[in-house]
Amino acid sequence: MTLVAEGAALERMQRRELSDRAFAWLLISPALLFILVIVVWPLVETIRLSFTDATLGGENFVGIANYAALFGDPKFWQTVGRTFYWMVLAVSLKLIVGLIGATLLNAAIPGKALFRVLVMPPWVIPVAIGVIGWKWMYNGYFGLISGLLQEFGLVQDRVALLATKTSAFYSAIVTDVWVGTPMVTLFFLAAMQGVSKDLYEAAWVDGASRWYRFRRITIPQIMPVIVSMALLSAIWTFNSFEIIWILTEGGPRGATTTLIIDTYKVAISSQRFGEGAARAVVIVVLLATFSLFYLWFLNRVNRHYGAK
Amino acid sequence: MIDRLTLLQKIGVYFATFVFLLFILMPFIEMIRVSLRPMSHLMTADFTWWSEDFSLQAYRDMWNTVPLLGRYIFNSIFIAASVTLVTMIVVIPAAYAYARLEFPFKSLSLGGFLAVNMFTGAVLLIPLYRVLRSLGMLNTYWAMMIPGVAFLIPTGIWLLRSYLEKIPKELEEAAYVDGASRLYTLRRVVIPLAIPGLIVVGTAVFIGAYAQQFLFAITFNNVREIQPLPAGLFEFVGYQDTTWNELMAAALTGVLPVMLVFLFLQKYLVAGLTAGAVKE
Numbered sequence: 001m002t003l004v005a006e007g008a009a010l011e012r013m014q015r016r017e018l019s020d021r022a023f024a025w026l027l028i029s030p031a032l033l034f035i036l037v038i039v040v041w042p043l044v045e046t047i048r049l050s051f052t053d054a055t056l057g058g059e060n061f062v063g064i065a066n067y068a069a070l071f072g073d074p075k076f077w078q079t080v081g082r083t084f085y086w087m088v089l090a091v092s093l094k095l096i097v098g099l100i101g102a103t104l105l106n107a108a109i110p111g112k113a114l115f116r117v118l119v120m121p122p123w124v125i126p127v128a129i130g131v132i133g134w135k136w137m138y139n140g141y142f143g144l145i146s147g148l149l150q151e152f153g154l155v156q157d158r159v160a161l162l163a164t165k166t167s168a169f170y171s172a173i174v175t176d177v178w179v180g181t182p183m184v185t186l187f188f189l190a191a192m193q194g195v196s197k198d199l200y201e202a203a204w205v206d207g208a209s210r211w212y213r214f215r216r217i218t219i220p221q222i223m224p225v226i227v228s229m230a231l232l233s234a235i236w237t238f239n240s241f242e243i244i245w246i247l248t249e250g251g252p253r254g255a256t257t258t259l260i261i262d263t264y265k266v267a268i269s270s271q272r273f274g275e276g277a278a279r280a281v282v283i284v285v286l287l288a289t290f291s292l293f294y295l296w297f298l299n300r301v302n303r304h305y306g307a308k
Numbered sequence: 309m310i311d312r313l314t315l316l317q318k319i320g321v322y323f324a325t326f327v328f329l330l331f332i333l334m335p336f337i338e339m340i341r342v343s344l345r346p347m348s349h350l351m352t353a354d355f356t357w358w359s360e361d362f363s364l365q366a367y368r369d370m371w372n373t374v375p376l377l378g379r380y381i382f383n384s385i386f387i388a389a390s391v392t393l394v395t396m397i398v399v400i401p402a403a404y405a406y407a408r409l410e411f412p413f414k415s416l417s418l419g420g421f422l423a424v425n426m427f428t429g430a431v432l433l434i435p436l437y438r439v440l441r442s443l444g445m446l447n448t449y450w451a452m453m454i455p456g457v458a459f460l461i462p463t464g465i466w467l468l469r470s471y472l473e474k475i476p477k478e479l480e481e482a483a484y485v486d487g488a489s490r491l492y493t494l495r496r497v498v499i500p501l502a503i504p505g506l507i508v509v510g511t512a513v514f515i516g517a518y519a520q521q522f523l524f525a526i527t528f529n530n531v532r533e534i535q536p537l538p539a540g541l542f543e544f545v546g547y548q549d550t551t552w553n554e555l556m557a558a559a560l561t562g563v564l565p566v567m568l569v570f571l572f573l574q575k576y577l578v579a580g581l582t583a584g585a586v587k588e
Contacts, residue, residue, distance in 0.1 A: 020409050020410055020411055021409075021411040021412060023405075023409065023490060024405040024409040024410075024411035024414075025405075025411065026401075027401035027402055027404060027405040027409075028401070028402045028405050028406075028417070030397075030398045030401065030402070031398045031399065031401075031402040031421070031461050031465065032402075032417075034398060034457060034458045034461055035420075035421065035424055035458060035461060035462075037439070037458075038432075038436070038439075038454060038455055038457075038458030038459075039424050039427060039432065039458055039459075041435070041439070042432040042434075042435035042436050042439060043427070043432060043435075045434075045435035045438070046431070046432060046434060046435055049434060049435065097328075097331075100324070100328065101328050104321060104324055104325045104328055105325070107313065107321045107325075108312075108313070109313070109318060109321055109322065109325075115325055115329060117571070117574055118329050118332065118333060119329070119332055120570075120574060121332070121333070121336060121567070122332060122335075123515070123519075124515055124518075124519075124563075124566065124567065124570050125518075125519070125563045125566075125567070126384070126518060126519050126520075126521060126522065126537065126538045126563070127519050127520065127522065127538075128521075128522040128538035128539075128541070129537070129538060129541070129559045129562070129563060130335055132339075132541065132555065132556075132559060133335030133336065133338060133339045133556070133559075134335055136338065136339070136342060136552060136556070137334070137335060137338055144334070144338050178331065178332070178335070181331075181332065182332065232425070235425060235426055239427075239428040239430060239431070241428070241430045241523055242520075242522045242523060246522075260428075260430050260431070263430065263431070264430060264433070267433060267434050268433055268434075268437075268527055273434045276434055277434055280431045280432070280433075280434070283431050284426070284427065284431060287426050287427075288423075288426060291423075291426055
C-alpha cells in the first residue's frame with residue numbers, strides 16, 4: 001500500500017521535473033513582457049532612431065551622421081569627461097562618507113538605534129524634494145550656506161553657489177552625495193554587523209589595535225558589499241538626472257551638464273530625437289562597458305577574499 | 309571581552325556622529341525653519357538663525373496658493389502604491405521561479421533582468437514617449453506608472469528571490485505529495501510563508517516608486533490634476549518670486565504621511581532589506 005503511494009508520488013515528482021521549464025517560463029513571462037515592451041523594444045528603437053534625423057515632423061535615414069557630428073564636437077568630449085569626473089568623485093565620496101557613517105553607527109554607544117533611524121530620511125523622500133531643500137540652502141541671498149560662510153568670516157560678500165561654474169559643479173556633487181549616502185551607509189552597516197565577533201576577539205587577544213582590526217578584518221570582510229555598492233552607485237550617479245536638473249538644469253554655461261542632461265536637452269527639450277538617440281546609445285555603450293569591466297573585477301575580488 | 313571605548317573615545321564618536329547626522333538632516337532642519345517664517349522677513353533680512361516671527365501661516369496659505377496641493381499629495385501616494393501593487397504581482401511568480409525551479413537560460417535571463425538596472429528611464433525617453441503616445445497613455449496615470457514598474461521589476465526579483473530561497477522546500481514537497489497543484493502550492497503555502505519578505509520588498513519597491521516620479525511626470529504628463537507632488541510643487545516657483553516658505557511647508561506636509569508609515573516599518577525594512585541584499 002505505502003509502496004504504491006510512494007510510487008505514485010514519485011511518478012508525479014518526475015512529471016513535475018518534466019514540466020519545470022514550462023512552468024518556470026509561465027511564471028516569468030509577465031515580468032519578461034514588461035521588460036520587453038518598456039526596456040528592450042525602446043532600446044532597439046533608440047538604436048534605430050540614432051541613425052535617423054527624427055524630429056516631431058518625421059524621419060529620414062542619415063547613416064552615421066549623428067555619431068559623426070557628435071564625435072567631432074569637442075564639447076561632447078568635454079561632457080563625457082565631466083560625466084566620468086562627476087561619477088568618480090561622487091561615488092568615491094559616497095563610499096567614504098558611507099563607510100565612516102556605518103562605522104560610527106556600528107559603535108557600541110547608547111542611542112545608536114535612534115541614530116540609525118535618523119540617517120534614513122533622504123532615502124525615503126522623493127529625490128526632488130530633498131533637492132529643493134538644497135537649492136534653497138545654496139541660494140546666495142538668504143541661503144544657509146552663504147549665511148554661515150559670512151558669519152564665520154570666510155567670505156566677505158554673499159556667495160550664490162549655483163551661479164559660478166566651479167561652485168555649481170561641486171554643489172551638485174555635495175547634493176548627489178547627500179542623496180546617495182544613506183543607502184550606502186545602511187548596507188555597509190548591515191555588512192559590518194554580519195562580520196563574526198570571534199574574528200575581532202581573536203585579533204584583540206593578539207594585541208591588534210582598533211585601527212588594525214578595522215583595516216585587516218572589517219574592510220576585507222565587507223569588501224564584496226563595498227564593491228557591489230560601488231557599481232550600483234556608479235550606475236545611478238552616471239544616470240542621475242533630477243538632482244542636476246532641479247539645481248541648475250545643466251548650467252551655468254554647461255558646467256553641470258552631464259551626458260544624461262545633455263541627452264534630455266537635445267531629445268526632449270529641443271525634440272531632436274535622432275541626435276538625442278545617438279547620445280543615449282553612447283550612454284548605454286559606456287555603461288555596459290564599464291559594468292562588464294567592473295563585474296570582471298568584482299569576480300576577482302570575490303575570489304581573492306573568498307566568497308562570503 | 310573586547311576592549312571598550314574610553315570616555316574620550318566615546319565623546320569623539322558622539323561628536324563625529326553628530327557631524328554626520330547634521331550633514332544628513334541639515335536640509336530638513338532648514339526646510340522646517342524656512343516654512344515657519346513669513347515671506348517678507350525671509351527676503352528682506354540677511355541670514356539669521358533665530359527670529360521672533362515663527363508662525364504656521366505658510367501651512368495655512370499654501371492650500372490657497374496651490375489649490376491642487378491636496379491632489380498632488382494624493383497622486384504621489386496613489387501612483388507609488390499602484391506601481392508597487394503591479395510590480396509585486398509580476399515579481400512574485402518570477403522570483404519564485406528563480407528561487408525554486410531549474411530551467412534553461414536561468415542564470416542568463418536573471419542576468420538580463422539585472423542588466424536592466426543599467427538603464428534609467430532617461431536614456432529610453434524618446435521611444436518610451438512614442439510608445440506611450442501610440443498606446444494613448446500620454447497624460448494619464450498610466451504614463452507615470454508603467455515605466456516605473458518596468459524599472460523596479462529587476463530589483464524586486466533579486467530581493468524577493470533570496471527570501472523565497474530561505475523557505476524550507478520540504479513544506480512545498482509535503483503539499484505536493486498531498487496532491488496540491490503547483491499554483492495552489494504557490495498561493496497557499498509559499499506566499500503566506502513569505503509575507504514578512506513580501507512586506508520588506510514591497511516597501512522597498514514603494515520607496516523606489518515614490519522617490520523617482522519627477523522625470524516621468526515632467527516628461528509624459530502635463531495634466532495638472534494628476535501630477536504627483538514632486539512635479540506639482542513647482543507651482544510655488546513663479547517667474548518673479550517663489551513663495552519659498554509655502555513651498556517648504558507643502559513639501560514637508562506632502563512627505564509626512566509616508567514618513568510616518570516608514571517610521572513604523574523601518575525596523576523590519578532595514579533588517580530585511582540588507583539581509584536579503586548582503587547575503588549573496
